[in-house]
Each structure stands twice: as C-alpha cells, then as structure tokens.
Amino acid sequence: MAAASADRAVAPELIVVTKYFPASDVELLTELGVTEFGENRDQEAGPKAVETSDLELNWHFIGQLQTNKARTVVRYASAVHSVDRVSLVKALEKAKARFARESEIPDPYQLREKKLPVLIQVDLDPAAGTDPAKPRGGALPAEIEEIAAAIAATEWLTLQGVMAVAPMDADPAEAFGRLAKHHESLLASYPEATWCSAGMSHDLEAAVAAGATHLRIGSDVLGARPSLG
C-alpha cells in the first residue's frame, strides 16, 4: 500500500473524478460508500449536481474556473481546489455572499450558511510564467502568499490548503516534493490549511509519498473516460 510505505497515520481521502461519466455512475458509487466526488467543468458539474442532490455526497470543484462561473459553483461545491488568482477569490466571495443572502436561490446541498473551503492551485511546471502562450495550470509559487492573504481577508471563504497537477514529462515525485514545501510554508502562517490535494491515477503513489491528503482519481476507478467524440 502506498500509504503504508509512506508511513502515514491517516490514509488520504479518495475523491472520485466523474467527469464525462453520467449521474447514474455517481449514484452507484455512493451505494459502494463513496462520498467525495470531483468535477472539472461547471457546465457538466452543475446539472450533474442537481441530478444527484438527493444523495449523501460532496462535490469538489477541481478544474480551471472562470470568474463568471463562480455564481453557480458555490451552490453545489463543498470545496474549490483550483483557486489560482485574486480575481477568482473575489468572484467566489461575492457569489457566496449573494448565495447566503438570497434565500430564494435553491440550496439542495445545504451550503448556504457554510463557509466555502478553497485550495490554492500551484503551477508546478518549472517553466511556469516564462511562456505567455502556455495555458495556466495554477498560481505561480511567488503568488501563493498574496492569494492566501486575499482568501484570509474574505468573510465566506476559508483557506483549506494547496492543490496541484504534476506537470507533463516531469518526475511527479520531484514536483510533489516542491508542492509539499509550498504547503509547509503556507501552514506556518495558516495552520488550518491542512489539505494537500495531489495525485491522479498515474501518479498517486508519488503524491501519497509526498504527503497528499486528498487524491483525485478518475480512470483508475471508472475506467477510461468516454471520448468527447
């Protein structure tokens, strides 16, 4: 077992990523005892969350998030793992405050009065920020502090930890080792930011060894994703 070999007291939490899979699979998984689910696009997650809102489960939002989607994501996400800029912190805070205030907005997951836990997504690509054409995969390490301070200054968001996707063509152990260092520095100022969301199907052992508390696993649980066609 990866957790045993990393000599950890607590096994990491499994988040099953159900993108491209139907709500009926989510229901089957809840019957097997899965309670934590992940989605990376609001367009897909929103309707799926409505369909599954009678089940006992939590949705984790794990994908790149446009500020104009904050309004809907706060209605079903029990945590947002992919906060990578101050403008998104502000959009989530505004959306969450509005959701809390406007009692006519449906609240099937009973989230209205709860604070929203958010994680800072860190771009672990060593070349991050040097090529403007490269799509952003999180905040630059140098931006973490500013984003953390922005989250701490909100009324409705809590800083829950850090998240990352290992860069392609790189050693995940080395990359997750850097994430662990960023997490450690963050914890020094924000001791409640205990989550480290790292590890997907192909690199989960390296993530566990580096101290991941939450694994985001899709294909190892559900099989290969249906193609987008």
Ligand SMILES: *Cc1c(COP(=O)(O)O)cnc(C)c1O
């Ligand atoms: C799809 C996805 C996962 C799961 O990937 P698998 O390789 O299927 O385990 C994890 N994290 C993010 C951000 C994803 O988009």
